[in-house]
Amino acid sequence: GENVEQHPSTLSVQEGDSAVIKCTYSDSASNYFPWYKQELGKRPQLIIDIRSNVGEKKDQRIAVTLNKTAKHFSLHITETQPEDSAVYFCAARLRSTPLVFGKGTRLSVIA
Amino acid sequence: NAGVTQTPKFQVLKTGQSMTLQCAQDMNHNSMYWYRQDPGMGLRLIYYSASEGTTDKGEVPNGYNVSRLNKREFSLRLESAAPSQTSVYFCASSEAIGSQEQYFGPGTRLTVT
Numbered sequence: 001g002e003n004v005e006q007h008p009s010t011l012s013v014q015e016g017d018s019a020v021i022k023c024t025y026s027d028s029a030s031n032y033f034p035w036y037k038q039e040l041g042k043r044p045q046l047i048i049d050i051r052s053n054v055g056e057k058k059d060q061r062i063a064v065t066l067n068k069t070a071k072h073f074s075l076h077i078t079e080t081q082p083e084d085s086a087v088y089f090c091a092a093r094l095r096s097t098p099l100v101f102g103k104g105t106r107l108s109v110i111a
Numbered sequence: 112n113a114g115v116t117q118t119p120k121f122q123v124l125k126t127g128q129s130m131t132l133q134c135a136q137d138m139n140h141n142s143m144y145w146y147r148q149d150p151g152m153g154l155r156l157i158y159y160s161a162s163e164g165t166t167d168k169g170e171v172p173n174g175y176n177v178s179r180l181n182k183r184e185f186s187l188r189l190e191s192a193a194p195s196q197t198s199v200y201f202c203a204s205s206e207a208i209g210s211q212e213q214y215f216g217p218g219t220r221l222t223v224t
Contacts, residue, residue: 009151032211043201043215044154089153096209098144098169103153 006102023090024072030092038087115216124192132187134202143185147198161208192223
């Protein structure tokens, strides 16, 4: 089955700086890669996703890049703000199977 | 729409006790999931139901059973709770097993002493 590794487990950045979180996956047939954000005490919520036929996707200050050859994808957050502080999960999915999640990255944005 | 709802929000059990966690969704989704979240371990899939009438094991099914009661409801049962089952449990749903977004419930914090 699919296996997803996520790094780093914790990340601290100064407000206004960029943050990058990286994930690798094991099965080259995986075709869908979402990112979820979980604020303290809340439920995970989808913030951005990318399919295997796209190399990059942006939504305001967040972007996701996918390198199918290397089997890794990354979340980029620019101009970080205190409200970006949360745990971020990457995930991958083979066609018609449930998502497999990484272990999460705790991002702290220091004002 | 309430989305995905879970009951209870908190629960404390003694070792060996049983309980059922309830989950319901009002989005007419076909697929539903149960995850557990432990510190440093991410979200691990316990069981899922691709459609009404079907259930399948996920990554960590031991010690749990599930019932897809109807299209809206998917329950998780602990027959004999163990301290290792202390966790936060999330239910989620999606339009189909291969569809894009999973919607999560608010979670149930379970402590087994």
